[in-house]
Amino acid sequence: MTSAPVGTTIDSMTLEQGIDRNWLREAAKVALTKGYAYLPGALHPSHVVAHLERASSAAWRPLVAADGPVTQCVEEHALLLSEPAARTVVDLFSSVFDIPDSWSPELTYLRYPRSHGYISPHKDHRRYLRIVSCLSLAGTTSFSIYHKNSRTQVAETWTVAPGDVVLLAGAASTGDPRPMHAVGGPGNSDRISLTLRFLNGAQPSET
Ligand SMILES: O=C(O)CCC(=O)C(=O)O
Numbered sequence: 631m632t633s634a635p636v637g638t639t640i641d642s643m644t645l646e647q648g649i650d651r652n653w654l655r656e657a658a659k660v661a662l663t664k665g666y667a668y669l670p671g672a673l674h675p676s677h678v679v680a681h682l683e684r685a686s687s688a689a690w691r692p693l694v695a696a697d698g699p700v701t702q703c704v705e706e707h708a709l710l711l712s713e714p715a716a717r718t719v720v721d722l723f724s725s726v727f728d729i730p731d732s733w734s735p736e737l738t739y740l741r742y743p744r745s746h747g748y749i750s751p752h753k754d755h756r757r758y759l760r761i762v763s764c765l766s767l768a769g770t771t772s773f774s775i776y777h778k779n780s781r782t783q784v785a786e787t788w789t790v791a792p793g794d795v796v797l798l799a800g801a802a803s804t805g806d807p808r809p810m811h812a813v814g815g816p817g818n819s820d821r822i823s824l825t826l827r828f829l830n831g832a833q834p835s836e837t
């Protein structure tokens with residue numbers, strides 16, 4: 631969904647180093663052909679902890695409750711990347727997902743309140759290209775993929791837990807590979823996730 635130019639600045643990004651590169655490469659093939667891939671436990675626990683430490687100082691901002699047919703109850707915190715850090719992320723992902731140098735990464739933490747956090751079925755915005763990576767950092771919840779363009783017919787559901795990664799196809803120049811997906815349902819604790827997306831063009835940055 632959307633993010634604002636407020637947030638935490640990080641100087642380096644170690645996301646990819648926390649995921650086995652070969653596994654990521656195989657999952658990338660699936661995500662780019664099937665439209666999605668689920669990688670349970672893909673993110674190394676030390677990286678989950680490192681991200682949660684960053685998220686603990688987040689200035690959470692509620693997202694608008696309804697956006698067309700999509701409803702949600704979730705807060706966000708955008709990460710601002712310095713230009714070298716943004717470069718690092720693109721460099722790390724470019725080999726696996728073939729991300730051009732001209733694209734910018736966008737990283738957003740989301741926090742779902744324990745009893746009522748959710749995002750209803752939606753496709754991510756068209757500005758998000760090639761691949762969207764959803765990292766679960768805290769709490770468990772259900773993550774569902776729907777049949778093409780349906781908001782009611784579930785194709786697959788996973789109970790995502792800390793360390794799990796879901797890859798979703800982003801917008802492409804031909805067709806529309808973006809899967810309809812939804813997140814949520816009551817859990818035992820707040821859920822925190824980190825979403826990494828790519829846009830064509832410059833992002834607000836610290837430097
Ligand atoms: O929290 C997640 O894992 C995914 C969130 C999502 O689908 C979105 O922000 O568009």
Ligand SMILES: [Fe+2]
Nearest residue numbers: 631753754811
């Ligand atoms: Fe989404």
